[in-house]
Amino acid sequence: MTEGVDPRELSDEDLFRELQHLHETRTDTLLHGSDDALERHTSRTQELEEEYLRRYPERDVDPDRLRSGARRRG
Structure with a gap:
């Protein structure tokens, strides 16, 4: 079975x-x-x-996806 390209080598x-x-x-993989x-x-x-995550450690996190955002919606 092929393991795929090393993720570090991908653009x-x-x-x-x-x-x-x-x-x-x-x-589909989970079910079948x-x-x-x-x-x-x-x-x-x-x-x-x-x-x-290695490439983008400071990724844009949506505040609504945080626990505090959920509390504001609730």
Whole structure:
């Protein structure tokens, strides 16, 4: 089984595309994939998300997605 390109070698555009694809296919993999497929999907998602966070440690966090934002809505 191929392990995929090292996330550190991906361009930003490729990293975003890979992340988007993994998030689009998550439910199908969870519901219908083999145990090995689900395990690999999970580990690849983690690899790519960790690389994203390494590149963008100061990412734009939506205040409404914080606990205090939820309290304001409630």
